Amino acid sequence: DTGVSQDPRHKITKRGQNVTFRCDPISEHNRLYWYRQTLGQGPEFLTYFQNEAQLEKSRLLSDRFSAERPKGSFSTLEIQRTEQGDSAMYLCASSQPLAEYTDTQYFGPGTRLTVL
């Protein structure tokens, strides 16, 4: 088990460009979560999938953000027309809950986005 992996680890882009991040969850984990973390703050929930179904999206996820998990395995998070306020660490987590209260989430190393 190699853990949750994310790619790229760092991304620097210019304002207005589109960016896409990838997350590979732990094998057999059916839930996959995306969070965003700004400097000095705890992570904030963005969205999550159970298998390929996107079950919830935060109000933080504007129309410029879209996430997919086409085959219930890896997921992508795309940000269109990036803004400087999008600069943050984007974290992915996966889990295999036996029950709702035992949904232990394991995090990847994150993708650090800097928008110039």
Next chain:
Amino acid sequence: TQLLEQSPQFLSIQEGENLTVYCNSSSVFSSLQWYRQEPGEGPVLLVTVVTGGEVKKLKRLTFQFGDARKDSSLHITAAQPGDTGLYLCAGRLYNQGGKLIFGQGTELSVKP
């Protein structure tokens, strides 16, 4: 306003001292997790507490979940420089799916 208030936000202590980090809310959580995060890395799970009043120990770390499931604490005994990092509490609300609500974090620095 933050749903989970973590305090203190910053803590700088000498090696060997004890410390306690608090995580408080007016909401009831079905479970609460504590994570530790290094700069530039994702959070690493330390413990999950599920039952009100539950106490769990992990070597020098003691975690407690409040009886009413609204608060939690992390106590570190005889802190070491290797304990330095960002400590995050995260809770799950009833009937809110799987998402975690995080506190702001406590930045701990342990000086030798």
